[in-house]
Amino acid sequence: MEVKAAVSRVESINLFVDDLRDCPDGFTLARNFEQAIEILKNNSIHILTLDHDLGEDEQGKELPNGYELVKYFCEHGLRANKIYLHTDNPVGRKNMYETLLAAQRRGFIDSDIEIYHYPITKNTYSGT
Template sequence: MEKISVFLDDYRQPPEGYVLAETIDECIQLLYNFDIEHLSLDHDLLNKTRNGFMLVQMMVKEKLFANRITIHSANSVGGKAMYKLLKQAQFESILSHATIVSLRPLPLHSIPSKVLQHYIDVR
């Protein structure tokens, strides 16, 4: 199965080499159909009820994960909730302990070069 990296966001542009998913439905389809090396997730999306937290709930329920997961949401409450749910899934051995889960909020307008290194290091 082909390995890809996915960037879920409806506002920011993805780093070079990433597939952009603008909705959780697009992201779920990618999780079902590809081996995801790095999954970077936003919380706030255009559809307020189908946000990044709902995606993480679906991922845990369906056991759909990536080798590395980053929460990049600027929404501190929503981002932390997503991070905590993934860490709880690791604690309960639903998500592999080998999966790297990180919380790295991104500004809305551009990705600073130092932060971009986090995405480059993934390859």
């Protein structure tokens, strides 16, 4: 009797997290923190690219931003093969980058995740 092993192939997606910019080809879009968490928890991520500022609510209060997402990512040991920061916010970029590197050094996230402080795609905004 021949036993065949089931081969499970998990396809990875690329995730673009931004409240305003156009989503590049080949990426899945998350417009806010909650959408990003849902996608991160339920998919294998190859490339994760992050904005810092993710909008405001109706009262003008800042919504959870990319830095909050980075902290969640690190606290829960989530995974992406590569992480890029496409934000134009220099302070937010530095905070996200340094937090990711520190989490990696401390073993909260995998040491083989490639972390880049610059974008992989051109930032575009069509306003639609």
